[in-house]
Amino acid sequence: xxxxxxxxxxxxxxxxxxxxxxxxxxxxxxxxxxxxxxxxxxxxxxxxxxxxxxxxxxxxxxxxxxxxxxxxxxxxxxxxxxxxxxxxxxxx
Numbered sequence: 001x002x003x004x005x006x007x008x009x010x011x012x013x014x015x016x017x018x019x020x021x022x023x024x025x026x027x028x029x030x031x032x033x034x035x036x037x038x039x040x041x042x043x044x045x046x047x048x049x050x051x052x053x054x055x056x057x058x059x060x061x062x063x064x065x066x067x068x069x070x071x072x073x074x075x076x077x078x079x080x081x082x083x084x085x086x087x088x089x090x091x092x
Contacts, residue, residue, distance in 0.1 A: 007072070008065075008069045008072055009072075009073070012069075016037075017033045018035045020034055021066055029043050030042075042054045
């Protein structure tokens with residue numbers, strides 16, 4: 001879990017999941033990785049009131065994971081730029 005917080009891209013990669021995630025266009029509530037491999041299915045037993053609920057939850061999960069990964073990547077890039085600027089005296 002600690003790796004997921006510090007480097008989500010590496011953590012997902014270790015699980016064999018290619019980012020970004022997306023919602024399946026053909027299967028209800030199914031979340032796919034970038035290669036089209038199923039990562040998870042929301043409500044596989046059909047307990048939710050309708051298919052839209054499962055798709056909405058899947059979309060929320062996809063949005064959350066993709067946004068977190070993008071934010072972490074942006075922060076890492078800023079940290080790297082700051083580090084580079086410090087070591088080059090601001091002339092990098």
